[in-house]
Amino acid sequence: MMLKLSFPLWHDETLTETKKNIRKSKRMSEVKLICELSLRTTWLSHPKIDFSLRSKSVYYPERKISIDENIIGIRGKTPHLRQYMLNKHHARFGIKVWCLCEARTGYTYAFEVYRGTAGMQVSDNGATYDLVMRLLEKAGLFHHGHHLGLDNYFSSPKLFQDLWQNGTTATGTVCTNRKGLPMDAVKKKMKNKEVSERRKGPLLCVTYRDGKKTLVLLSTSSKAGYKTVNRTGKPDKIVPHIADDYNHVMGGVDMKDTKLYSDLSERKTLKWNKGCFSLIGTVVLNSYILYASNTSRSPPLDRYKFMVSLVESIVQNYEPVKLVRKRRTLEQIHAASLSPDPIRSPSYVALSSDGHKIVKLPVGKKRNCIAGHPKRVRSGYFCPKCDGGICPECFTVFQNKLNH
Structure with missing residues (x-):
């Protein structure tokens, strides 16, 4: 429903009362018709x-x-x-x-x-x-x-x-x-x-x-x-x-x-x-x-x-993950370089039953991966039985190829 109004021509509405009379009198405001429709826009x-x-x-x-x-x-x-x-x-x-x-x-x-x-x-x-x-x-x-x-x-x-x-x-x-x-x-x-x-x-x-x-x-x-x-x-x-x-x-x-x-x-x-x-x-x-x-x-x-x-209310339940890493002493670094220990393999890597395993190389030592990458890939792990470097991700695939 739209309210249609017709607007007449302009006419003079300048008031002639003096300022002295305006201070004493209080005019009633004009009554304005404002139509409120019951229809509202749906969001x-x-x-x-x-x-x-x-x-x-x-x-x-x-x-x-x-x-x-x-x-x-x-x-x-x-x-x-x-x-x-x-x-x-x-x-x-x-x-x-x-x-x-x-x-x-x-x-x-x-x-x-x-x-x-x-x-x-x-x-x-x-x-x-x-x-x-x-x-x-x-x-x-x-x-x-x-x-x-x-x-x-x-x-x-x-x-x-x-x-x-x-x-x-x-x-x-x-x-x-x-x-x-x-x-x-x-x-x-x-x-x-x-x-x-x-x-x-x-x-x-x-x-x-x-x-x-x-x-x-x-x-x-x-x-x-x-x-x-x-x-x-x-x-x-x-x-x-x-x-x-x-x-x-x-x-x-x-x-x-x-x-x-x-x-x-x-x-x-x-x-x-x-x-x-x-x-x-x-x-x-x-x-x-x-x-x-x-x-x-x-x-x-x-x-x-x-x-x-x-x-404060937004970040009160936020707990950032803090990675605290202790620095190793010189004795620990020297002992780790002399006696490489087998590491725990990732969950997706299976140890072979015929004696193949992956061992971490000493700190700073890397060897070429023997799994057959298109380009040379250096790895910090090796297989003692194969006497070659091997990536943890390539270990299972490489051993399956050797067995078949």
Whole structure:
């Protein structure tokens, strides 16, 4: 069942109340219709194989989620994967990853590695539109009333309208050259703290001048007007409702990066690259978020102590095999070289009944194997009766040939 909505033309919804009256009055929020369908997607893959399915099996995110880009710092020889991102401080070269995270905790619910546009099937709505819809469908978050935060790289009026039809609201900044925006409000010259608002059905477009910057925001959840924001150690500030909603719903991926790279070891090794450590660190961070939200311990362990206890619980039953070999004395070495003793043959070697046996040669002595190898093979064992070197593996086969 799909909810079909028709969107009217843009109309002016800029409020004319003064800031003084806004402080005194409290407007009632608009009632938004969010349809929740009873049909849910069946998980066909095994939850231990797919990261997203495993995340869904142990935790369900809160209403506010966000999608943003992340980078794994790698300077490998992968030109189709390696990207350059100037605004990332922990690494500017690496593999770009699109992450779907919870806005409050930074819990990573799903992600997708950027592999370039070559060979990718892109719809008429664009690659960013397809990416957002694909991530939400993969996570199974459609028609559950979630509120999605996006930046101007993803946002567009077409995307927000389609998300609304799929029972998902969204708030985010938007580029001024996107199709479907009210150009009379976007291109308007505005004074500081001036706001211009337009609405088209459930979609609200707000142009806000804050200092030297002019921001354009879209939302299918926010209402028009202002609100007073309390700031610690600073005077209160009056901002549009949509700007405050954007600050609360956006930032889940940045919070995840802050938590992840505070205690992440990305040391270069010969066997594992830094991408493996980043993925393992993300899984450990998810487990710590689950622990902190469900533990009865007050206060809970910090992340470093949690990681130490996690490693100890994994390796507590592991007992490595220790091979301790004592060094022989000079007397023992000299006695072994003078009196060679017969050794115990391996289980697959049978001693011959006619007196053939294998004897270990003195230390450092080897003789050519007489079993008939294509190339010369030196062995540390010999047969006294044959007076020739013999490998333990060749002893039984060689004696059978002699008997027949």
